[in-house]
Amino acid sequence: MxxxxxxxxxxxxxxxxxxxxxxxxxxxxxxxxxxxxxxxxxxxxxxTPAFIRQAAAAAVEAGATRYTATEGIPALREAIAADANRLLPAGADPFTAAQVVVSNGSKQSLFNACMACFGPGDEVLVPTPSWTSYYEMLELARATAVPVMGDPANSLKVTAAILEESCTPRTRGVMLNSPCNPTGAVYTKQELEDILALADKHAWWVISDEIYLRIAYDTPATSVSQLAPARDRLILINGVAKAYAMTGWRIGWAIAPLAVSKAMIAVQSHTTSNPAAVSQHAALAALTNLSAxxxxxxxxxxxxxxxxxxxxxxxxxxxxxxxxxxxxxxxxxxxxxxxxxxxxxxxxxxxxxxxxxxxxxxxxxxxxxxxxxxxxxxxxxxxxxxxxxxxxxxxxx
Ligand SMILES: Cc1ncc(COP(=O)(O)O)c(C=O)c1O
Missing domain, CATH: 3.90.1150.10 (Aspartate Aminotransferase, domain 1)
Structure with a gap:
């Protein structure tokens, strides 16, 4: 039996x-x-665009077949920091490669961030509807996902005021995703600024999933990095899957305060180690051949x-x-x-x-x-x- x-x-x-x-x-x-x-x-x-596929094939021939550093090859971490820095307002401190952790898709980056920042007893506000995996990742981190319903009159987006109604002394963070899966909603600068101000007031972690940032139609979408006055509680998540048509290569990243990046590298070092070497070279080609x-x-x-x-x-x-x-x-x-x-x-x-x-x-x-x-x-x-x-x-x- x-x-x-x-x-x-x-x-x-x-x-x-x-x-x-x-x-x-x-x-x-x-x-x-x-x-x-x-x-x-x-x-x-x-x-996937041909110049990226060709760079990956060349990288394999050149020996990109072995383990790399858990957090990704240095050239890719540099390229990711440079990519993020292009959006920063004049005068803002640039992100450094040391803050970047490259993972097997932004899904793993999000998971690493949830594991690093949240644990039992912590509540995390999840604007709802949201991508299905946020709720489950927070659950895996043994934190409590608190769904916060968006306003049907405003494309189901939340506002700072709506978020504030759902917070308690145990609230530790908020998940943001603009443009949003599943609604396609894009938060305005003002909406994001108000949410960032609220998060700053309460010292919440802001995990901003910007995987669809480049895919916006009516006006360009705003990255929270363009707005955040303080970045000590901010984790930016992005990757090549959607904008570069590279879903199967599995490359995403987090850019976080240094101590958080180190914690995420530790989580990744005991779960998957580095993302595939060849995929990292493909992503490097994607991020460094800017005009193509x-x-x-x-x-x-x-x-x-x-x-x-x-x-x-x-x-x-x-x-x-x-x-x-x-x-x-x-x-x-x-x-x-x-x-x-x-x-x-x-x-x-x-x-x-x-x-x-x-x-x-x-x-x-x-x-x-x-x-x-x-x-x-x-x-x-x-x-x-x-x-x-x-x-x-x-x-x-
Ligand atoms: C909002 C959102 N974040 C993250 C991901 C994961 O993307 P990746 O392929 O980089 O893991 C997806 C994939 O559907 C998504 O919709």
Missing amino acids: SRPFIPSSNIARLKESATLAVAAKARALKAAGVPVIDLGAGEPDFD ADAAISDMVHAFHRRRDAVLNALGDAKKYALHPAGAFYLYIDVSSFGGDDPGAKFSGALLDEHQVAVVPGSAFLTPQWIRASYACADEIAVEGMQRIARLLSAGR
Whole structure:
């Protein structure tokens, strides 16, 4: 008789990543021959630009096949610091390479930061809806994620005043993400300044996930590094996955106060060690060939922008149910008219079964009245998918 597996208390409350689960279901259906339109993935459909692929191939031939320093190769850490410094206001102290920790995707950077800064008894404010993994990472760090609902009248963004209502003496930090996954919302300078001032007043850690920073349409998105008067409680997170179409290379980074960087390196040294050497060289090429990278990013952002407008248009009358996304590549759509406890799950299930379109139910982001549809796919696929969503929405239940 086999004995049951009882998960340890470390993971007893851990939930599978809902976005990855949807992607797996869509892949299985596709493998079975069902022509699924997959609007679930949070992944650009572009190839990594050729100059980056070529630099990686050359690096392998030149011997980039061994362990590197846990925190990344020096040249890449320098390039990341230089990249961040380009945004700083005149006169601000530059970031140094020693503050940079390179990881296996910004996901690991975020995890390292949560592990380094938070622990049992600590509460961390998570503007909601937010990317699904923040809640689970905080749980893994044995801290308490405190979801703070954003304002539906303001693209589901939180304000300093809304955050302040949810804080307690145990609040230790806040997770920021602009442009935001899943809503596509972009925080204004003023909104960010107010939140930073509040965080500064309470000495909270600010973990600012800026993975979509370059993907903004209506106005450029602001990095908190452009605003923060004090940086002793600020951890910037970024990576190459989204802007450079490099999801599979798994390179992200954190830039933090030196003591925090050291703590994150210690966490990483006992979990994964360095990110893949070849991927670090690919990221180095991406960050140091500025004109080639800017041209590639501008082409991709231009395509996302065109798709953003096309998918909003494809929704027709149902557009009133969608938030206007000013960045990232997601459309967040209110499906509360489907009713029940979890209208997003009901809608997503019906959409997949009856219209062969995969989207992510909003419960993955603690907002079950919504669904997330990604438009990081070919224009005609995104448009067809949105038309089917609009049909199901107007048919109702
Ligand atoms: C908001 C947000 N942060 C971080 C990540 C992780 O990105 P990476 O591929 O760099 O680990 C994602 C990926 O979907 C994301 O949406």
